[in-house]
Amino acid sequence: MKIKITFSLLLLTVSIMSFGQDTITARELRKTVMKSNVILASQSYKTTRSYANDYSIEQFYTINKIDTLIRDLTKFKITDKIRIQQEIDSYSAFWSEDAISAMSLENVMKIDVRYTNLFFLKKENKQYKLLGIVKTIEWEDLINRYIPAINQVMQIEKITDFNERYTKTMDWFIENNGYPDDDFFAFYAEKNIPKDGIFLTEEQLLRAKENFLKGSDELRPFMDEETVRIYILGELKKIRNSADKRYWRFHYRLDDIYKFDYKSADYILQYQLTDDCLSNDNKEMIMDYFIKKLEEEIKSKK
Secondary structure, eight states: OOEEEEEEEETTOOOOOOEETTTOOHHHHHHHHHHOSEEEEESEEEEEEEESSSSEEEEEEEEEEOSEEEEESSOOOTTOOEEOOOOOOSSSOOOOTTOOOOOOOOOOOOTTOOEEEEEEEEEETTEEEEEEEEEEEEHHHIIIIIHHHHHHHHHHHTOOOHHHHHHHHHHHHHHTTOOOOHHHHHHHHHTTOSTTSOSSOHHHHHHHHHHHHTTOGGGGGGSOHHHHHHHHHHHHHHHHHSSSOOHHHHHHHHHTTOOOOTTSHHHHHHHHTTOTTSOHHHHHHHHHHHHHHHHHHHHHTO
8 A cells, every 4th residue: 555645736836845864954854853743754745736726836745665764653554545635835945833843954865874764743633734844864764773762762751750851851952962942841840850950860961972072973962062173173183184174164163162353363264264366285274273273272271
Protein backbone atom coordinates (compact mmCIF):
# COMPACT_ATOMS: atom_id res chain seq x y z
CA MET A 1 0.00 0.00 0.00
CA LYS A 2 1.06 3.60 -0.54
CA ILE A 3 0.58 6.57 1.73
CA LYS A 4 -0.35 9.88 0.18
CA ILE A 5 0.55 13.11 1.95
CA THR A 6 -0.62 16.50 0.76
CA PHE A 7 -0.18 20.09 1.77
CA SER A 8 -0.94 23.49 0.23
CA LEU A 9 1.51 26.25 -0.62
CA LEU A 10 0.91 29.76 -1.89
CA LEU A 11 2.15 30.16 -5.44
CA LEU A 12 4.46 33.00 -4.46
CA THR A 13 6.57 30.64 -2.35
CA VAL A 14 6.72 27.10 -3.57
CA SER A 15 9.93 25.89 -1.96
CA ILE A 16 9.53 23.26 0.74
CA MET A 17 10.74 24.19 4.19
CA SER A 18 12.31 21.24 5.94
CA PHE A 19 15.02 20.10 8.29
CA GLY A 20 18.34 19.32 6.72
CA GLN A 21 20.51 16.75 8.46
CA ASP A 22 23.10 19.40 9.24
CA THR A 23 20.66 22.07 10.42
CA ILE A 24 18.31 20.44 12.93
CA THR A 25 19.27 21.21 16.52
CA ALA A 26 18.63 19.14 19.63
CA ARG A 27 16.08 21.75 20.73
CA GLU A 28 14.15 21.44 17.46
CA LEU A 29 14.32 17.64 17.52
CA ARG A 30 12.99 17.43 21.08
CA LYS A 31 10.09 19.80 20.42
CA THR A 32 9.09 18.07 17.21
CA VAL A 33 9.22 14.62 18.80
CA MET A 34 7.02 15.72 21.70
CA LYS A 35 4.44 17.29 19.35
CA SER A 36 4.31 14.27 17.04
CA ASN A 37 1.81 11.42 17.16
CA VAL A 38 3.69 9.44 14.53
CA ILE A 39 7.39 9.35 13.61
CA LEU A 40 8.46 7.18 10.72
CA ALA A 41 11.45 6.74 8.42
CA SER A 42 11.04 6.25 4.70
CA GLN A 43 13.64 6.05 1.99
CA SER A 44 11.14 5.60 -0.82
CA TYR A 45 8.77 8.48 -1.51
CA LYS A 46 7.94 10.88 -4.30
CA THR A 47 6.29 14.27 -4.59
CA THR A 48 3.76 15.56 -7.09
CA ARG A 49 1.94 18.88 -7.36
CA SER A 50 -1.39 20.08 -8.62
CA TYR A 51 -3.20 23.43 -8.60
CA ALA A 52 -5.85 23.64 -5.90
CA ASN A 53 -7.07 27.02 -7.13
CA ASP A 54 -5.66 30.22 -8.64
CA TYR A 55 -3.54 31.10 -5.61
CA SER A 56 -2.30 27.84 -4.08
CA ILE A 57 -0.73 24.51 -4.95
CA GLU A 58 -1.36 21.12 -3.43
CA GLN A 59 1.77 19.08 -3.02
CA PHE A 60 1.55 15.35 -2.46
CA TYR A 61 3.99 13.09 -0.70
CA THR A 62 3.46 9.48 -1.69
CA ILE A 63 5.34 7.11 0.60
CA ASN A 64 5.98 3.81 -1.13
CA LYS A 65 7.48 1.99 1.84
CA ILE A 66 8.02 2.65 5.55
CA ASP A 67 11.52 1.68 6.66
CA THR A 68 10.70 1.82 10.35
CA LEU A 69 7.92 3.16 12.57
CA ILE A 70 9.54 4.87 15.57
CA ARG A 71 6.53 6.42 17.33
CA ASP A 72 2.87 5.58 16.97
CA LEU A 73 0.20 7.00 19.26
CA THR A 74 -2.64 6.76 16.74
CA LYS A 75 -2.73 3.09 15.67
CA PHE A 76 -1.18 4.25 12.43
CA LYS A 77 -1.86 2.08 9.42
CA ILE A 78 -0.04 2.07 6.12
CA THR A 79 -3.38 2.41 4.35
CA ASP A 80 -4.07 5.75 6.05
CA LYS A 81 -4.29 8.80 3.83
CA ILE A 82 -2.32 11.61 5.42
CA ARG A 83 -3.44 15.08 4.40
CA ILE A 84 -1.17 17.96 5.36
CA GLN A 85 -1.90 21.62 4.79
CA GLN A 86 0.82 24.24 4.82
CA GLU A 87 0.73 27.86 3.71
CA ILE A 88 3.72 30.15 3.39
CA ASP A 89 2.96 33.72 2.33
CA SER A 90 5.41 36.03 0.63
CA TYR A 91 5.82 38.33 3.63
CA SER A 92 6.56 35.94 6.46
CA ALA A 93 7.50 32.35 5.75
CA PHE A 94 6.31 30.08 8.54
CA TRP A 95 4.72 26.75 9.25
CA SER A 96 1.80 26.33 11.58
CA GLU A 97 2.44 26.83 15.30
CA ASP A 98 2.99 23.08 15.57
CA ALA A 99 5.91 23.15 13.17
CA ILE A 100 9.54 24.05 13.53
CA SER A 101 11.10 25.00 10.24
CA ALA A 102 14.70 25.28 9.10
CA MET A 103 16.16 25.84 5.69
CA SER A 104 16.87 22.53 3.99
CA LEU A 105 20.53 21.73 3.55
CA GLU A 106 21.08 19.15 0.85
CA ASN A 107 23.76 16.63 1.74
CA VAL A 108 26.31 15.18 -0.63
CA MET A 109 25.19 11.66 -1.45
CA LYS A 110 27.79 8.94 -0.92
CA ILE A 111 28.04 5.83 -3.04
CA ASP A 112 27.09 2.55 -1.35
CA VAL A 113 25.51 4.32 1.63
CA ARG A 114 21.87 3.74 2.56
CA TYR A 115 19.81 6.86 3.22
CA THR A 116 16.39 7.53 4.65
CA ASN A 117 14.17 10.46 5.71
CA LEU A 118 12.38 11.11 9.00
CA PHE A 119 8.73 12.20 8.87
CA PHE A 120 7.12 13.80 11.95
CA LEU A 121 3.31 13.69 11.86
CA LYS A 122 0.53 14.89 14.13
CA LYS A 123 -3.02 13.62 13.93
CA GLU A 124 -5.83 16.07 14.67
CA ASN A 125 -9.28 14.53 14.51
CA LYS A 126 -9.00 12.29 11.46
CA GLN A 127 -6.36 14.33 9.68
CA TYR A 128 -2.56 14.05 9.80
CA LYS A 129 -0.38 17.13 9.63
CA LEU A 130 3.28 17.17 8.69
CA LEU A 131 5.35 18.84 11.42
CA GLY A 132 8.73 18.38 9.78
CA ILE A 133 11.07 16.23 7.75
CA VAL A 134 14.72 15.43 8.36
CA LYS A 135 16.07 14.62 4.91
CA THR A 136 18.90 12.45 3.66
CA ILE A 137 19.97 10.74 6.89
CA GLU A 138 22.53 7.97 6.62
CA TRP A 139 21.00 4.74 7.90
CA GLU A 140 23.79 4.30 10.46
CA ASP A 141 23.08 7.79 11.83
CA LEU A 142 19.37 6.96 12.09
CA ILE A 143 20.11 3.81 14.10
CA ASN A 144 22.95 5.15 16.24
CA ARG A 145 21.98 8.81 16.73
CA TYR A 146 18.43 9.74 15.87
CA ILE A 147 16.45 6.77 17.16
CA PRO A 148 18.25 6.64 20.55
CA ALA A 149 17.76 10.40 20.99
CA ILE A 150 14.08 10.16 20.01
CA ASN A 151 13.48 7.19 22.32
CA GLN A 152 15.07 9.07 25.22
CA VAL A 153 12.76 12.04 24.64
CA MET A 154 9.73 9.72 24.62
CA GLN A 155 10.84 8.11 27.89
CA ILE A 156 11.45 11.47 29.60
CA GLU A 157 8.05 12.63 28.37
CA LYS A 158 6.42 9.98 30.59
CA ILE A 159 8.05 11.27 33.80
CA THR A 160 5.48 13.03 35.99
CA ASP A 161 7.82 14.31 38.71
CA PHE A 162 8.98 17.70 37.43
CA ASN A 163 12.27 17.72 39.35
CA GLU A 164 13.25 14.40 37.82
CA ARG A 165 11.96 15.43 34.41
CA TYR A 166 14.03 18.62 34.51
CA THR A 167 17.20 16.75 35.49
CA LYS A 168 16.73 14.05 32.84
CA THR A 169 15.99 16.65 30.17
CA MET A 170 19.16 18.58 31.00
CA ASP A 171 21.09 15.29 30.79
CA TRP A 172 19.56 14.76 27.35
CA PHE A 173 20.54 18.22 26.13
CA ILE A 174 24.13 17.76 27.30
CA GLU A 175 24.38 14.38 25.61
CA ASN A 176 22.89 15.70 22.38
CA ASN A 177 24.71 19.05 22.17
CA GLY A 178 21.73 21.25 22.87
CA TYR A 179 20.49 24.14 24.98
CA PRO A 180 16.85 24.67 26.01
CA ASP A 181 14.96 27.79 24.97
CA ASP A 182 13.72 30.51 27.30
CA ASP A 183 10.23 28.99 27.50
CA PHE A 184 11.68 25.80 28.95
CA PHE A 185 13.46 27.65 31.74
CA ALA A 186 10.45 29.92 32.35
CA PHE A 187 8.16 26.88 32.74
CA TYR A 188 10.37 25.32 35.40
CA ALA A 189 11.03 28.66 37.10
CA GLU A 190 7.30 28.89 37.79
CA LYS A 191 7.65 25.59 39.63
CA ASN A 192 10.74 26.82 41.50
CA ILE A 193 12.97 24.33 39.67
CA PRO A 194 15.88 24.24 40.19
CA LYS A 195 15.40 25.50 43.73
CA ASP A 196 18.91 26.92 44.10
CA GLY A 197 18.74 28.70 40.75
CA ILE A 198 21.71 26.71 39.43
CA PHE A 199 20.78 25.14 36.10
CA LEU A 200 23.25 22.22 36.18
CA THR A 201 24.63 19.98 38.90
CA GLU A 202 28.41 19.84 39.28
CA GLU A 203 28.48 16.48 37.50
CA GLN A 204 26.36 17.79 34.63
CA LEU A 205 28.55 20.88 34.31
CA LEU A 206 31.68 18.73 34.06
CA ARG A 207 30.11 16.64 31.28
CA ALA A 208 28.87 19.75 29.50
CA LYS A 209 32.34 21.30 29.66
CA GLU A 210 33.94 18.12 28.35
CA ASN A 211 31.51 17.94 25.41
CA PHE A 212 31.82 21.66 24.71
CA LEU A 213 35.60 21.47 24.47
CA LYS A 214 35.18 18.58 22.02
CA GLY A 215 33.17 20.83 19.73
CA SER A 216 29.59 20.93 21.02
CA ASP A 217 29.02 24.64 20.36
CA GLU A 218 25.37 24.63 21.44
CA LEU A 219 26.47 24.06 25.03
CA ARG A 220 28.25 27.43 25.13
CA PRO A 221 25.58 29.21 27.25
CA PHE A 222 26.47 26.87 30.12
CA MET A 223 30.15 27.80 29.96
CA ASP A 224 32.13 30.49 31.77
CA GLU A 225 34.17 33.05 29.81
CA GLU A 226 37.52 31.34 30.45
CA THR A 227 36.29 28.00 29.10
CA VAL A 228 34.88 29.67 25.99
CA ARG A 229 38.17 31.47 25.33
CA ILE A 230 40.17 28.25 25.72
CA TYR A 231 37.85 26.51 23.27
CA ILE A 232 37.96 29.33 20.71
CA LEU A 233 41.76 29.41 20.96
CA GLY A 234 41.83 25.73 20.05
CA GLU A 235 39.50 26.33 17.11
CA LEU A 236 41.64 29.23 15.84
CA LYS A 237 44.74 27.04 15.99
CA LYS A 238 42.99 24.28 14.07
CA ILE A 239 42.08 26.69 11.29
CA ARG A 240 45.60 28.17 11.24
CA ASN A 241 47.25 24.74 11.00
CA SER A 242 44.86 23.20 8.48
CA ALA A 243 46.06 22.57 4.94
CA ASP A 244 43.01 24.37 3.55
CA LYS A 245 43.00 27.56 5.59
CA ARG A 246 39.54 29.11 5.80
CA TYR A 247 40.34 32.75 6.53
CA TRP A 248 36.68 33.72 6.63
CA ARG A 249 36.06 31.06 9.29
CA PHE A 250 38.91 32.43 11.40
CA HIS A 251 37.33 35.87 10.98
CA TYR A 252 33.94 34.70 12.28
CA ARG A 253 35.49 32.72 15.13
CA LEU A 254 37.02 35.97 16.36
CA ASP A 255 33.49 37.39 16.48
CA ASP A 256 32.66 34.73 19.08
CA ILE A 257 34.82 36.45 21.67
CA TYR A 258 35.70 39.93 20.39
CA LYS A 259 33.68 43.01 19.49
CA PHE A 260 36.35 45.38 18.27
CA ASP A 261 35.70 49.08 17.88
CA TYR A 262 35.45 49.80 14.18
CA LYS A 263 38.20 52.44 14.47
CA SER A 264 40.66 50.07 16.15
CA ALA A 265 43.65 48.38 14.49
CA ASP A 266 42.31 44.96 15.55
CA TYR A 267 39.05 45.62 13.70
CA ILE A 268 40.95 46.49 10.53
CA LEU A 269 43.19 43.42 10.82
CA GLN A 270 40.21 41.12 11.39
CA TYR A 271 38.47 42.31 8.25
CA GLN A 272 41.63 42.03 6.19
CA LEU A 273 41.31 38.27 6.62
CA THR A 274 38.48 38.36 4.08
CA ASP A 275 40.22 40.76 1.71
CA ASP A 276 40.93 38.98 -1.58
CA CYS A 277 43.64 41.51 -2.40
CA LEU A 278 45.73 40.61 0.65
CA SER A 279 48.29 37.82 0.24
CA ASN A 280 47.90 34.54 2.12
CA ASP A 281 51.26 35.13 3.83
CA ASN A 282 49.98 38.38 5.30
CA LYS A 283 46.71 36.73 6.35
CA GLU A 284 48.67 34.02 8.16
CA MET A 285 50.63 36.72 10.01
CA ILE A 286 47.32 38.25 11.10
CA MET A 287 46.11 34.84 12.30
CA ASP A 288 49.30 34.37 14.31
CA TYR A 289 48.84 37.82 15.84
CA PHE A 290 45.32 37.06 17.08
CA ILE A 291 46.30 33.61 18.38
CA LYS A 292 49.15 35.15 20.39
CA LYS A 293 46.86 37.92 21.61
CA LEU A 294 44.30 35.43 22.92
CA GLU A 295 46.97 33.19 24.48
CA GLU A 296 48.35 36.12 26.43
CA GLU A 297 44.89 37.19 27.60
CA ILE A 298 44.16 33.67 28.88
CA LYS A 299 47.51 33.48 30.70
CA SER A 300 46.97 36.88 32.32
CA LYS A 301 43.71 35.76 33.91
CA LYS A 302 45.07 32.60 35.51
